[in-house]
Amino acid sequence: MGTIPEKLNKPYDPKATEGRIYKLWEESGFFNPDNLPSRHTEPYTIIMPPPNANGRLHVGHALTITLEDIMIRYHRMQGRKTLWVPGADHAGFETQTVYEKKLEKEGRSRFKMERQELYDEIMAFTLESKKFMEDDVRALGASCDWSRERFTLDPVVVREAQETFRKLYRDNLAYRGYRTVNWCTKHQTSLSDVETENTEKTDKLYFIKYGPFTVATVRPETIFGDVAIAVNPEDSRYQQYIGQEVTVQHPEKTINLKVIADEAVDIEFGTGALKITPAHDHNDFRMSETHQLPRIEVIDQFGKLNEKAGKYAGLKIAEARTQVVADLQALGLIEKIEDYAHTVPACYKCSTTIEPRIMPQWFIKMAPLAKRAADAVREGKIRFIPDNFEKIFLYWMDNTIDWNISRQIVWGIPIPALVCKKCNKGVLDDDMKAGTSCPCGGVFEIDTDTFDTWFSSGQWPLLALGYPDKKDLAYYPTDVMETGRDLIFKWIPRMVIFGLYLEGKVPFHTVYLHGMVNDKQGKKMSKSKGNVVSPIELTDKYGADALRIGLVIGNTPGNDISLSEDKIKGYKHFCNKMWNATRFVLTNAGDMTVDTSHPDLTSRDQEILAELDTVIKNVTTHFENYRFHLAGEELYHYFWHTFADIIIEEMKPRLSGTDEASKQAAAWILLQVLATTTKMLHPFVPFITEELWDAFPFHKEERLLIIEAWPNS
RNA sequence: GGGCGAUUAGCUCAGUUGGUAGAGCAACUCAUUUACACUGAGAAGGUCGGGGGUUCAAGUCCCUCAUCGCCCACCA
Numbered sequence: 009m010g011t012i013p014e015k016l017n018k019p020y021d022p023k024a025t026e027g028r029i030y031k032l033w034e035e036s037g038f039f040n041p042d043n044l045p046s047r048h049t050e051p052y053t054i055i056m057p058p059p060n061a062n063g064r065l066h067v068g069h070a071l072t073i074t075l076e077d078i079m080i081r082y083h084r085m086q087g088r089k090t091l092w093v094p095g096a097d098h099a100g101f102e103t104q105t106v107y108e109k110k111l112e113k114e115g116r117s118r119f120k121m122e123r124q125e126l127y128d129e130i131m132a133f134t135l136e137s138k139k140f141m142e143d144d145v146r147a148l149g150a151s152c153d154w155s156r157e158r159f160t161l162d163p164v165v166v167r168e169a170q171e172t173f174r175k176l177y178r179d180n181l182a183y184r185g186y187r188t189v190n191w192c193t194k195h196q197t198s199l200s201d202v203e204t205e206n207t208e209k210t211d212k213l214y215f216i217k218y219g220p221f222t223v224a225t226v227r228p229e230t231i232f233g234d235v236a237i238a239v240n241p242e243d244s245r246y247q248q249y250i251g252q253e254v255t256v257q258h259p260e261k262t263i264n265l266k267v268i269a270d271e272a273v274d275i276e277f278g279t280g281a282l283k284i285t286p287a288h289d290h291n292d293f294r295m296s297e298t299h300q301l302p303r304i305e306v307i308d309q310f311g312k313l314n315e316k317a318g319k320y321a322g323l324k325i326a327e328a329r330t331q332v333v334a335d336l337q338a339l340g341l342i343e344k345i346e347d348y349a350h351t352v353p354a355c356y357k358c359s360t361t362i363e364p365r366i367m368p369q370w371f372i373k374m375a376p377l378a379k380r381a382a383d384a385v386r387e388g389k390i391r392f393i394p395d396n397f398e399k400i401f402l403y404w405m406d407n408t409i410d411w412n413i414s415r416q417i418v419w420g421i422p423i424p425a426l427v428c429k430k431c432n433k434g435v436l437d438d439d440m441k442a443g444t445s446c447p448c449g450g451v452f453e454i455d456t457d458t459f460d461t462w463f464s465s466g467q468w469p470l471l472a473l474g475y476p477d478k479k480d481l482a483y484y485p486t487d488v489m490e491t492g493r494d495l496i497f498k499w500i501p502r503m504v505i506f507g508l509y510l511e512g513k514v515p516f517h518t519v520y521l522h523g524m525v526n527d528k529q530g531k532k533m534s535k536s537k538g539n540v541v542s543p544i545e546l547t548d549k550y551g552a553d554a555l556r557i558g559l560v561i562g563n564t565p566g567n568d569i570s571l572s573e574d575k576i577k578g579y580k581h582f583c584n585k586m587w588n589a590t591r592f593v594l595t596n597a598g599d600m601t602v603d604t605s606h607p608d609l610t611s612r613d614q615e616i617l618a619e620l621d622t623v624i625k626n627v628t629t630h631f632e633n634y635r636f637h638l639a640g641e642e643l644y645h646y647f648w649h650t651f652a653d654i655i656i657e658e659m660k661p662r663l664s665g666t667d668e669a670s671k672q673a674a675a676w677i678l679l680q681v682l683a684t685t686t687k688m689l690h691p692f693v694p695f696i697t698e699e700l701w702d703a704f705p706f707h708k709e710e711r712l713l714i715i716e717a718w719p720n721s
Numbered sequence: 722g723g724g725c726g727a728u729u730a731g732c733u734c735a736g737u738u739g740g741u742a743g744a745g746c747a748a749c750u751c752a753u754u755u756a757c758a759c760u761g762a763g764a765a766g767g768u769c770g771g772g773g774g775u776u777c778a779a780g781u782c783c784c785u786c787a788u789c790g791c792c793c794a795c796c797a
Contacts, residue, residue, distance in 0.1 A: 019759060206794085213797085225797060238797095277796040284797095291795040350796085396725065403724075403793080497793090528733060528746090530790090562734050562744070567726075568791085570733045578745045584757065592756030626737090635737060641744070656756080664755095 020587040022551025026695045030146055038715055040153045041089045052088035053486040055472045058095030061138035062103040067525045070543035073148045074556045076490050080151055081691035082631050085718040091483050092152040093472045096138045098161045100420040100461035105357045127418045144544055149552050149694045158472050165471050169464040170424040174436055181373045184434030188293040189412050191365040192355040193311035197416040202498045204353035204362050213348035217341045219254035224278025229328040232317045233306040236284040241269035243280050259335040260318050268299045287366050368432035369414040378405045381504040384514050393520045393634050394566040404497050413460045420458030427455045466502025469515035486516045493521040493566055521566055528572030546576050553693035554580035561640045583696050589652045590700045596663050597679040608673040620681055624721035627688050640692050647685050684719045
């Protein structure tokens with residue numbers, strides 16, 4: 009009998025342990041690959057998707073942190089030179105909307121503030137919130153290198169993101185465009201396509217008598233911006249009108265419209281005749297390009313009709329629609345009104361219906377960049393887990409449209425450009441001084457717009473490694489990008505594109521996408537439903553280890569999981585089991601050592617060791633194939649139902665017997681199995697395993713489990 | 722309109738190359754004989770959505786149908 013380490017006499021207390029252990033790890037320096045022992049040579053790198061610095065972590069972040077920490081800890085034990093770069097995201101539009109809500113509560117508005125004043129306030133708010141976010145990351149046990157942490161508004165990041173824009177401009181891949189963009193009338197900014205979400209809506213479909221035609225439209229209030237009527241060139245009903253001008257009746261006057269033929273018009277829908285309003289519809293805009301049609305704006309940035317709408321000027325869209333319809337009805341021009349269910353794009357933050365609006369903006373020419381990215385994936389340079397995301401990625405890449413990167417918000421990286429408000433020309437700010445005259449007679453002014461957040465985030469794998477500084481580029485390309493499956497369009501493609509564009513290499517060889525974390529009934533968590541589970545509350549209650557293993561077991565890549573508090577509680581019991589089994593073994597194994605053979609093993613002992621080898625082999629294979637849920641489950645099952653239930657119980661008579669050799673062998677076997685499983689469980693439950701490891705008797709010198717070697721089978 | 726995923730125990734979900742169905746919770750029974758009352762142990766519970774096919778063997782592969790969910794999309 010050895011002596012039981014004092015601390016094992018008390019039950020495991022995560023609260024008293026986790027902070028202390030984390031501090032021990034941080035002080036050891038092993039989160040930083042530069043400090044790892046010499047056996048760690050080949051780099052293994054993960055760039056942490058930088059959590060938004062505008063609040064606490066949610067449970068989706070907890071899953072990200074857990075999965076990445078599992079990969080990092082496993083590979084660190086495997087002898088890789090592991091680097092996990094943490095970050096904090098200023099999250100442009102996201103944070104600005106959070107801050108606007110705060111302002112609203114205080115009875116203030118960003119539209120009444122100076123730009124700099126607003127920027128400074130959001131910066132102060134973000135830097136304050138960032139600390140809480142970082143504390144949460146630590147609480148989950150993330151073994152990331154804090155000495156390399158980066159914030160997406162660090163001066164060096166801002167500088168390099170702007171430099172990338174200049175490079176794109178000079179390569180003719182960034183240009184000043186003037187076309188319809190997605191406009192949010194509430195937030196007063198344009199949005200890219202991935203920042204809108206399609207929402208089901210039932211509107212009225214109005215059939216309006218329009219000269220010799222009847223046109224079907226859901227937007228009668230835009231008739232003042234109509235410049236043509238379009239029909240399908242194959243439509244036999246309308247052949248005689250194609251190329252002609254027809255006179256149509258508006259409430260206050262009659263106007264003449266050209267009739268054009270375009271393939272895009274669906275013969276079957278409505279009447280097959282379509283009114284064309286290029287300034288307020290993406291399709292119509294495209295037709296205005298092919299048919300050289302004028303563009304008449306009738307709705308302003310606040311969603312109100314302008315002077316072009318005559319007596320309706322100043323009315324909001326909905327009011328104008330009602331009145332225009334009433335007036336048309338009075339004139340006998342409404343043939344019929346039908347209910348019409350369709351999907352319309354809405355602002356993904358406030359659900360306000362997107363207003364297509366013509367604006368001068370900076371665009372990225374996507375086709376050549378996307379092709380290169382798609383080719384890299386087709387050549388197998390990036391593996392998706394699960395692999396069906398490859399198809400989704402390629403579909404998006406093959407169908408991408410030019411990317412609007414201008415945002416009319418202050419919270420972001422300024423676009424380093426000058427623009428002429430008269431002719432909408434744009435130039436780089438280092439090619440010309442503000443105030444220079446434009447050939448058109450206007451003046452070049454500083455562009456007050458900021459970049460779409462994903463413009464800088466897309467460069468993150470490089471920027472997080474200090475690009476273009478070469479020091480850490482040995483860690484590029486990184487190994488795995490692990491993030492939520494909702495970022496398959498928003499983020500992953502941009503990173504592949506910029507990685508190839510700036511460095512000529514894909515930024516990672518593997519993309520691992522996890523599903524969404526839903527509540528225990530499988531419903532999406534949302535504040536309004538009140539079913540949001542806080543990871544930090546769960547950590548406080550059950551310990552970070554229980555949360556971590558509960559998030560991973562039963563969770564397959566790409567599929568959503570349902571998280572219930574009861575499940576986490578169940579895995580706390582597992583931690584309890586580990587604690588007590590270790591206490592029992594260490595009580596009996598005293599001052600033994602492992603890693604050497606023992607002379608008195610029975611054939612049953614040999615069998616146990618062989619079985620353990622199989623477990624090592626299975627678990628290792630699962631790890632290598634990103635099957636963390638199976639690795640965790642196998643370990644859980646083996647530890648509880650083989651080691652604790654069978655092996656320990658079998659050894660009890662030998663341990664209390666009088667045959668000293670058999671007793672020694674039994675204790676040795678138990679210690680051997682325990683040490684091995686403790687190592688393998690470490691990536692999943694790092695706190696309790698590190699704490700237990702400290703109580704093992706064979707430490708010749710102080711040695712942390714975090715850098716122990718992964719068991720060989 | 723396209724694409725993808727799911728359907729397995731009462732609930733939420735696992736089941737890696739085809740080879741005797743698993744976990745957590747809930748419900749049931751027992752236990753405080755020195756690892757575990759911050760519980761532990763045990764037993765119970767499933768014709769794996771329907772139908773067809775391949776195979777010695779199918780939850781797993783193929784076809785088909787049904788239901789649910791998600792994503793994408795310029796039919797106004």
